[in-house]
Amino acid sequence: MKTPPLFYSAAVAFFVFASSLGATPLEDALRPLSDGVPEVAVVRLQQLLTQKLAPSEQQLAQSKLLEALARAGRPEEALKIAVDPSLTKDWPAQFWKAQALAALGRWSEAEPAYAQVAAAADAPLRADAAFGEAQSLRALGRRDDALRVLRPLQQDALWQVRASLGIAALMIEQGDLVGADRLLRAFKMDRPADRQERRFLFGKIQLEQGRYDRAAEILAVILQQPADVPHPLLIATLFAIADTHLRGKTPERGDDVLEDFIEHHSADAALPEVFAKLDELYQAEQKPSPNELARWTRERTEPRRALAQWYLARSQLRAGEREAALRNLTNLRTSAAQLPSLGEAQFELARLLFADRKWDEAIAAGEAAKRLDPMSEVGTRAAWLIAEANYRAGRLEAAAPIFEQVAKDAPAFASDALFNAALCWLRIEQADKFSSDYRRISDDPTKQSSQSDLLLEEGMVQAAQGKAEAAEALRKFIHDFPNNARLAEAWVALAELAFHEQKPDLAGARAALAQARQSNPTANALERADYLDIWLNDAAETKDESQVIAAASAFLQHHPGSPFTAEVRMKLAEAYFRRQDFANAQTQFELLAQQDPDASLTEKALFFAARSAMSSMGAASLDHALALLDQVVKLNGDLKWAARNEEAAIERRLGKNEDAIAIYDEVLKNSAKPPEQREALCGKADVLYEMGATDPQNYRRAIELYQQLAEEPGVPAHWRNQAGFKKGKALEKSNDKPAALTTYYSVLEQGAQPERQHEFFWFYKAGFSAAHLLEEASDWKSAVAVYRKLAAVNGARSDEAKTRLTQLRMEHFLWDE
Template sequence: VLLADPRLRDLPWAKFWRAQALAGLHRWADALSLYEALTTDRGSPFHAAAVFGTAEMLRALGKPKDALRKFNLLLHDQQWASRAQLRAAELYIDLGDAPNARRLLAEMKPTTIAERRERRALRGRLELILQRPERALGMFQALLKRPEGTSHATLIAALFGIAEAHLQLKTPESGDDFIERFIDRHPADQDLPLLFEKLHELYRAEHKPSRNELEKWVRRPEQPRRTFARWYLARLEIRAGRRERAAQLFSDLRRTSIKSTAIAQALVEFAQFELDERNFDEAIAILDDARLLHPEPALQAKIEFLFAHTQYLAKRFDTATAAFEQIAHCNSPWAKAALFNASTGWLQLGNHSRFQVDYAELEKQGGDEEARSNLRLQEGLIQAAKGDKKAAASLQQFIRDFPRNPRVSEAWVGLAELAFHSSPPRLNEARKNLAHAFESTPTTAAAERADYLSIWVEEAAGGNETKVIELAEKFLEQHALSPFASEVRMKLAELYYRRQDFANAQTQFELIAQNNADSSLAEKALFFAAESAMSSMGEHSLDRALVLFDQVVQKNGPLRWAARNRQAVIERKLGKAKDALALYDEVLKSDAPVSEKREALCGKGDVFSEAGATDPKNYERAIEAYDQLASDKDAPIDWRNQGLFKKGLCLEKKGDRAGALATFYKIVDDEARPDQHSELFWYYKAGFNAARLLEEDSKWESAAAIYDKLVAAGGSRSEEAKARVNNLRLEHFLWTD
């Protein structure tokens, strides 16, 4: 308050201390103007200090050569010479100017222990830029062994020097020990952000970095070390592919009581992590938390851009475009990129006039041809995605205007997609456009989409499954990480299955499940992998199918009970009737869909029917199940007819031929149900079996009447029934008037 008093503002001492205060707040530019004002009065007691302050501010603002000129003014000042020489030597080292750095360090005459220690640290850094890391290590380690009288900044510089030396020696695992020990002893050190960043640099250089120290610090309560440990351990977990653990660490960090500007970057990384996972709302909420920490201007600008980018990816184009426009028209390092993105946002919103305004502004700002051409391409691609009739013209215009643009191939692919998705598909045109894309040195994106589209074009053409399989295999080989990979692999698996190449089909389905473990696609893929294994002739294929179906069950998804029913079928094939019955009972007692319960009930009847050969009592159990199935008034006709037919077979096996015939008649003679003739499979089976029983009892006319019904049904077995009834009439002289 005192320094802000207008009556004191112009006094030299007030200006100086105000500059000092601003420097302490990292307001370098504001402090610089005050320091420079003080340097004009050579007689002022603050002159030398102001020159030194000016140099420091210039250094902080990234102007090392200007800073050096100011430091050089103090090299012969009795009070400031040593400090100026140290700072100047440091700048020369930063600039890689070893001769001048060596000269200054040799000329200086330090007057305090702290200055001597700082000179030693700078000599160590000098050895590093001269690629003599062993000599540098000795100097830095000597400082750490006898730290008395050494400033904190010099100790940190020594730690960093040791780290750099080990990086040069390619022994980063030895360098991290020093920083880990320091952090362990100083959990609240003011330079923890820098120390953790340097430690992370060492870890990145290690083939298999140890996470023991980070794990220990995460468990221990000392702050802010615990917060930084969570952050950097999360980075390691991401690098190792353990994203769930990384998410938990970031979440714990976000909930911490430490609200420091230093962890704003951690929150930005967390937001990017959630963005990569396509958790857009969560990413935006985290960015809001980062804003509250009042980060440095550069990071603040990044937060605003990332916010707009997230909104764009979330398809909230109005919010995203407004945010990009705001960034584009302020003093942000992201301004030009934001203007480009705002332009695409207007395209997404269908506001072509605003797109043209931003496009013109981009040109006016000196936007290069690549940026302008990319916008024109985006215009066509976005129009295509929205089904805009102008899309083809826009893409063709792009090809004419920018024939040498490396992304011309993407325009050709876009035209191919338009041709393919037209109604009806223009397959020849799509093929020609794809050929142009392949001829024009396609970009990675164009090659991926072209290879993908080629699969579907070839399939739509029909007649050459082998070619489709070749294209799908080629795609997976060349674009294994593509977002289209699972879809292509599914198509490949389906083609293999259709060709009864069950082993390859199973392999592809299992790969889909592995690569999409957290997706609903995994359940379907596992189910069909199991179906493929069931159909395979492999030695242990049924055992593998059981395992795969069990994995489906464990996912507790919509295919759970279908998988249980299929397991029961396998157990029957393996001769394990009791296990099959247990599985069917599990389905029947569950909350499974009605269709799966019907499947289980029918399967249960089949098990008892098969067991009737050894114990006739099982036929009664089977009949009970089939009766229950047939009596379900809500069941589709095929289930009713199947139940009745199988009941009839059981009655016949029991010796009740009359009961069997009556049961078969229920299927053939039931005209009451409107959907009766929509089901012919069991209808024919019942009819032929009824006719067979009648023939065996020499009831020729009744048998002929049944065959006539089967002929009249007009299904796939009508001709068979017609031939049979004609033979019957000829053999037994059954003539009608």
């Protein structure tokens, strides 16, 4: 981590002196600014600007509001004021705009803003702006330019010391340690802050000379007198001490200093950076102790608690304690701390959930990462993960535009992102959008590899869709790119086409597979070849089940992480079943479906084969699942309506919401058992809820269905609570928060009754949603009452409710509640 550049402005603010008696409203609004209380000035100036003012007063009030916001530590709001055209030539306003940009670390924008003020002959803050320009240049790594700007300030009596300190810092960074030492000794420092900064720079010189113990001694003196140390210098000193111990191979000694600072400054603005530096020390230690981090996670002080959770999770991941890290990162989702630095924590959670194939949970964590830190690389990586998770979940229409946005926002990722977007459009047969992205790739000569890969993908997708032109496209790829690394994949695709012809060409498929195996196959090509080999053995005229079993078993051994695993395991189970090896068939069915086969084994095998196929990414797998489900329906057995519900779920995944609703209606109108009826009713409501994003009237229709499900006589608690929770969410989407609150509370009220069947998952979701709505409305007493009910049921989230209950009571002095 780089040490943050030091920047102290000697800005001479515009002060308005006026006694209370006879002061104008504008003077009253400005007085807190001159008194050093910018927060009050912000409130007064905002109120004043709602009134009708003379143009000159209006501009002055706007300018001073910008300054007050910047000085109050609210740079984002300050920049919103800075866009006012009337402030373009208002030099004080432009200076404070630059200050706001600097506070946000937007140095490339701050530097020209400072330079403009510094170059203006009539600007009252020229020297201040010049110093700011130099600090911006330093932050951008333009040290020679920074020196050029600082040297004239040495001739200014007010700025001589500050400029010299800045020059010395730059000389140290450039390696001129002797010159920096000589310059620092050339001036008498009257201000305590300047003396402390000089001591800091002496410590840096010792550090760069490799005298680590001496550097640590000098720097430690600064921490002994914190009252005389400006905050940026204090943080820079902590970092310098940490660097001293890192470079001196004594990280265990350095972490004590940072831990002590965190212990006594639990809400410091620089806490995220201090934690990050502490983590560097922990990484360098042979046996780091997480005791302090663990203790802070048990305390209620924010943002220290949230940051401790994040860095404890990092430490646990390094130690191989994945489940413990997941728990900490998941708990962090409920933190009130909303720091950009926690965006990386949410991204790490998203990455772990993605690895567990929990697509929706990974997407939710990725979205949280983007909200917390949208402008950094974390935001870009999170967007990519969200797109890929949607892709893997079969939601290609959602993934494609996200990939396109990544390509637009992050040039470094543009090539791969455009490729993925084009692939998504191709697979859902959006030809115009595919062509658009393909042209963008083709226009860049550096992307020839992507272009050839996309041509191969086009042929493979056409093959998966059963299009007649697929074989021609694949043969053209083989002819035009004989040395392409993915040549074997084209041969495998041709083999698949031969196999899937109306009258399967088994000999042609085997010949193409042989070509694939001789073409230096990639792991993906070898996987698909081994997969097809199973089906070729299964389709042989004189079928030998032992060959099917051998091929399927070998596939599972050689490709344990394949997306085809479920289908292969089902084929293995079917082969055992056809050979009447029921013991092995049962084992495979249990592995596949986690359910023992019974007298209706065939129906269940088909049903769970379909369920397994649905987990695969490819459109062909979904088609296969639909075919299997259709066979289940035709059997007219116990699973008929369950199969129809699964077909509806597939149509939803394919974005065919109207088709899904039609299937659910068929289930609801026929003789399905209550469980299938409830599944269909809830599924239809869920589809309408999803469609509410484009037509809000669908939320009302969904609400009616959820209500119908919740009021069904004898409905199990799982369905009743789920319906109540989802109804509440639909009401929230309809901007009817009072009704949503009432609905959530009804779930809580009914679920807490001792004579009722208990169900905790949806019960807690509804209860916490009710509490969150009350907290949003600042109705703390009611929120406490809800958390008390949640804590009383002794379920899985009772401790979470108790923690939040205690926190609210302490924060809002509600111990009598």
